[in-house]
Amino acid sequence: MEVARLANVSQSTVSRVFTPGASVSEKTRQRVLEVAEQLNYQPNALARSLITKRTNMIGLAMKDIQNPFYHEVLGIFTNKLKAKGYSVLFVYTENEEIQQEEINHFLEYNVEGIIITDAMLSSNIVTKLKNNHIPVTLFNRYDKNLECNSVSCDNINAANEIAKYVDRLYCEKIVFITGKINTSTSQERQEGFVNYFKNKGIPVKILEGDYTYEKAFFLTKELIEKEYVPDVIFGANDITALGALDALKSKEIKVPEQTMVIGFDDIKMSSWPNYNLSTWVQPIEEMVDETIRLLERNQRETGHKTVKVQGKFIHRQTTK
Amino acid sequence: MEVARLANVSQSTVSRVFTPGASVSEKTRQRVLEVAEQLNYQPNALARSLITKRTNMIGLAMKDIQNPFYHEVLGIFTNKLKAKGYSVLFVYTENEEIQQEEINHFLEYNVEGIIITDAMLSSNIVTKLKNNHIPVTLFNRYDKNLECNSVSCDNINAANEIAKYVDRLYCEKIVFITGKINTSTSQERQEGFVNYFKNKGIPVKILEGDYTYEKAFFLTKELIEKEYVPDVIFGANDITALGALDALKSKEIKVPEQTMVIGFDDIKMSSWPNYNLSTWVQPIEEMVDETIRLLERNQRETGHKTVKVQGKFIHRQTTK
């Protein structure tokens, strides 16, 4: 190729200059680098991948990009992956279940792993990927029947802790606003929260939300208009809790005096002065680290693993 | 290769089956597809690119992912690019100026175009890309000295329109909170807004923000504590305006009665019931379409173009 010709060496030598650890004399290395610089030559990652069988690409499929939580997740993922030398092939998906077509996209480009945040996979896609030896990790989703890696917060335990906390504050009228009800996160948070009270014989009012601000706002407003003022509202995520919070404010309910509000995620907005939402912190960095670790683990060994991280409750102004 | 062997055809024929418009008899096509399905074979995009010189990849570099405006932008970009058959190689950058290293990343993978949102490029990177015939479009940034495509809102005109609107409401104490002062968006919005009043001899108080909620909150709070209650605050973006709005509320200033607030972007949150922010709508879809159009244009012809879209003011509850 051009560089080799101008530097008076073979193509192999040029290749070796750009292959860390290969044997090239210092003199020729300099000469080649000089020519390369001049022609602003870059090794072609595609041709390289063809030989090495490594693409250094990771497929990242993300849903629900409206939730600020996932923007933080995206930022951290791309940074950490970059630090490890990976490129990110990004897909934004609309469906709760990732489509075959989107996976094919990843396969065509020979990604070395797939990360799916906030969405599910059908089990036949999972087996298909397993056949192709492409590791997958679900981020913030879990299905015990699915044979693939999964990283999420220990939602059941977290919600249970929140329930304990609420219980200590002598609440009677307790409300839980769900997220999208077909998601594991919403189901688990509901389970952890409601079960605690069920054991104590205290009823919990369940409102079916969808993880959006608007829905939570509407549900809460409706509740107040029915003259039902809860002691506490636990929202399945922060956005939900903020919707509830704003609805309470618009009805001039005092928070936390009349009604307390608790969220889940600890998005940036939750610490905004006017919100100051008490919430459960999901340790994003840790979750991202685990996700990548699981992917890399599958390059050496097969099988799959489920990781649950803990996180912690953070008390702000919306609880007593 | 495997599929060819099992289907009893040559590799060329397999290739033709997966090349739209190539000549294959219906019988063999079916036979090949069947075997392919069975082995879940996918054409290797990398090997294909090596021949065709087309990668169908677009590099997308994004900054300031904390601003919800850019989440919408990201979503729309990935969707529209997918619809056109492109893959997205995503990079999240921390610096206001894209680094050489990040561009190299794109070049290694032979992206067919680069989109940069909310960040700048040095002019020598621009010329380097021009030499390699890689089209670039800046999204929401503009520099008249830079020889590359640029798409943004007509910020000067928009801010000018906002000024006219404000002027009609007989305001005297007028405040503008800037964004990051080295960004073209902030500069242009300031220019369009301030110039209008300069011509009329009305002073505008400039507060130096940084496009974050927190900073705007702090600046506004400080202002009120100095007993200066503005008639109107125009924030360089919505997040800034929301910060100002919350600060006003926390000081129990009535909005819009005592102070009006205007933003720029029209992010989703601006229409939340508790905010209801009057703002300038940036027509994201149109901007994204133009960005892609400019990239594709550069595959046929050289040169570069600057596109300014208009957008419109939307009146909500924070202005009279």
Add this chain to the structure above:
DNA sequence: AAAGTTTTTGCATACGTATGCAAAAATCCA
């Protein structure tokens, strides 16, 4: 059925790189 026409197929080569192997060059040692 034979000659002509069209369609389908395989062969060979190219894309830009990595790498085992052997040849060449450089270095070392006595």
Add this chain to the structure above:
DNA sequence: TGGATTTTTGCATACGTATGCAAAAACTTT
């Protein structure tokens, strides 16, 4: 200095695909 040893280099080949060209096969026409 000359042989032994180590380092550097080039050659050839492979990766998985697309494609021009010619051969083969399938149709058409008379």
